[in-house]
Amino acid sequence: MAPNDCHKLVNANFSAVNARHEYARYSRQLILPEIGTDGQSALLNSSVSIVGCGATGSTVLNLLARAGVGELTVIDRDFVELTNLQRQVLFNEGDLDLPKALVASEKVRRANSDIIVHDIIKDLNPNNAEDILGHPDLIVDGSDNMETRFLVNDVCIKHEIPWVYCGAVGTHGMVMPIIPRATPCLRCFIPNIPPQGVLQTCDLAGVLNTIPTIVASIATTEAIRILLAKHATDTKLIIYDVWEQTLQKMSVIKNPSCRCCAQSQFEFLDAKKGDKITTLCGRDAVQITPARDGTIKLAELAGILDRIGQVKHNEYTLLFKDPHTDFEMTLFRDGRAIIKGTRDPEAAKSIYARYVAR
Numbered sequence: 001m002a003p004n005d006c007h008k009l010v011n012a013n014f015s016a017v018n019a020r021h022e023y024a025r026y027s028r029q030l031i032l033p034e035i036g037t038d039g040q041s042a043l044l045n046s047s048v049s050i051v052g053c054g055a056t057g058s059t060v061l062n063l064l065a066r067a068g069v070g071e072l073t074v075i076d077r078d079f080v081e082l083t084n085l086q087r088q089v090l091f092n093e094g095d096l097d098l099p100k101a102l103v104a105s106e107k108v109r110r111a112n113s114d115i116i117v118h119d120i121i122k123d124l125n126p127n128n129a130e131d132i133l134g135h136p137d138l139i140v141d142g143s144d145n146m147e148t149r150f151l152v153n154d155v156c157i158k159h160e161i162p163w164v165y166c167g168a169v170g171t172h173g174m175v176m177p178i179i180p181r182a183t184p185c186l187r188c189f190i191p192n193i194p195p196q197g198v199l200q201t202c203d204l205a206g207v208l209n210t211i212p213t214i215v216a217s218i219a220t221t222e223a224i225r226i227l228l229a230k231h232a233t234d235t236k237l238i239i240y241d242v243w244e245q246t247l248q249k250m251s252v253i254k255n256p257s258c259r260c261c262a263q264s265q266f267e268f269l270d271a272k273k274g275d276k277i278t279t280l281c282g283r284d285a286v287q288i289t290p291a292r293d294g295t296i297k298l299a300e301l302a303g304i305l306d307r308i309g310q311v312k313h314n315e316y317t318l319l320f321k322d323p324h325t326d327f328e329m330t331l332f333r334d335g336r337a338i339i340k341g342t343r344d345p346e347a348a349k350s351i352y353a354r355y356v357a358r
């Protein structure tokens, strides 16, 4: 369905709801002076994309769906793992090995059938970012790495889409709304990706399960304020520590020579296009994303690999254990693979080439 058709459908839905005075679902928001009938109508006619569906992203998706944002898109490359369940509150044991975007979108559709929810099971990269993100009214960051955030920043500044940066690790988290042209962008604040090892990650530093939900709530509030054009004009970086109970609001200054928002150099979006091979920090794994999308017949491949090693598959993913090594490969339908048991891109490439003929 084309995005415009979705808007029409949502408009029609809202008019029907309006006509029948069936405001029960949103009644507690409608009486809030901050939202009201006009605000609810604006939310129902808005579109938001959420990049990443981990602890923060899935909570943002859940809250925006229940608040009645008319069209939501969730983009995530991963599948549900046991280590996620401690903090990713939308998932349960029955969801293990299934794609997060798919599980999350199905669950929020069950919570609100008045809205449209799209799920995209893909790795957002320079090859596909502009196509996948399109032109929603707003993007919320639920990603777990700076490379994706810098890419989202490039797309948002280039196409003038407001976005909300957020992240949580350890016991603290941060949120910063970014309005192209009006406020500083992510690169005004962090000019370049810090070298590996400088930033904390959840895989290495751990994360208390209460902080991503708080960060998601702050980010969702900022998202709603932007959609209703009721956001603050002096954007601040909000830093909250749930263990220390400290809240800081830091001013970020627009850099007049920022490569991205001042000079329109979109380095992360214009990065060399080709097969993308990334060592996943702290996970002892390498991800391979082919430059061109294809569709792999997972059931057929499972039949072949079954003769060689241990295979498990469902409609979306195939898990294969190489009997000769300690490598474990998770393959997605679009050809992307995560090779566990190595941090060496060359070793991962050779495993991929050995078992995935393209």
Ligand SMILES: [Zn+2]
Binding pocket: 184, 185, 186, 187, 188, 189, 255, 258, 259, 260, 261, 262
């Ligand atoms: Zn900037």
